[in-house]
Amino acid sequence: MSEQTPHHCGSVAVIGRPNVGKSTLTNALVGAKVSIVSNRPQTTRHRLLGIATYPEGQLVLVDTPGLHKVQKRAMNRVMNRAARGSLEGVDAGLLVIEAGRWDEEDSLAFNVLRDAGIPVVLVVNKIDRMKDKGALLPFLQEVTAGRDFSSVHPISAQKRNGLEALVRDVLALLPEAPPMFGEDEITDRSQRFLAGELVREQLMRQLGEELPYATTVEIERFTEDGNLLRIGAVIWVEREGQKAIVIGKGGTRLKEIGAKSRLQMERLFGAKVFLETWVRVREGWSDDEAALKAFGYE
Incomplete structure (x- = not known):
């Protein structure tokens, strides 16, 4: 320069x-x-x-x-x-x-x-x-x-x-200053956080009409196995009826959410991804400050 x-x-x-x-x-x-x-x-x-x-x-x-x-x-x-x-x-x-x-x-x-x-x-x-x-x-x-x-x-x-x-x-x-981050850094968030967000993106895209705000995602497992990332994601909903909507008939909806999320993760992380997803119920989590904190909403 x-x-x-x-x-x-x-x-x-x-x-x-x-x-x-x-x-x-x-x-x-x-x-x-x-x-x-x-x-x-x-x-x-x-x-x-x-x-x-x-x-x-x-x-x-x-x-x-x-x-x-x-x-x-x-x-x-x-x-x-x-x-x-x-x-x-x-x-x-x-x-x-x-x-x-x-x-x-x-x-x-x-x-x-x-x-x-x-x-x-x-x-x-x-x-x-x-x-x-x-x-x-x-x-x-x-x-x-x-x-x-x-x-x-x-x-x-x-x-x-x-x-x-x-x-x-x-x-x-902006002030004259050296860079705060390295050239190849694109975010301050971890791959674990980004993995959860990519699953949530698919939920918003596929179920936005039916369940716009009732879902959140928690990454329970994130391990590196050579060039393979093993990721376990829990999709939290607020009611049993919502669980059925996320899973879909014969599990088809959950499979599609998982497949599209995995492709996005592989693109972003530059690695092969093995992704498992589960759906669980926690009533009223989106209106409960303690639950929001537990799910990483600060």
Whole structure:
């Protein structure tokens, strides 16, 4: 690296209401799947770091659960605490919104970032889905009026459009510093944690309509046997009837969840995976703070 191009590094919170594409953006910037994605709100339940390394600098992205206005259940309260807690010590914030839409929860997310006293970049995601492209400019004028953003970036995280300019502007907000993580590191989470998340992603994708929030995953066993990972995953539900839904007729649904999860794990871990799955019932776990703590929700 030449003397003229200083290296910038810092942490950046990725904040927004549920389902605006925060995890898709984090994965696109990291260049690997560190955060699970489905089209259901509440897919991201934990705070995790995605590490995006470029020649000019390193972004340590704090992917957060979506901020909810109504906090009916213990799960929602825990997720809101995780999202707000992720702002401690960060250098900048990305407010992710959906092109053409701004509502009360977007205002809530903006206020949380503004109150943190950090520079805020507005990321307007899903521009590829706007039917009337002429509506984008008036929308941007409307949402930026009276709100202070250091820059505004219309992007499509899914199609990876507009990311280069976003990275350049965000790096400029960060302190001059050496990288915090090695070039090949993509997250601060363990393979064990990621394995549980990949199973939960399949549950959200396949059962989101029927059981959106009643399931969680606990990895009971994670051992390395040469180039083979042996993983045992327990899917927890809240009622017996839900157990039957997850297993499916003749066990077909559970088999499919297991097969797709295993493929994703092999892709992410670069190893062969032997995965076993079980379904168990713990009544009311998602509204029980002690159960949430036991399942790793901080």
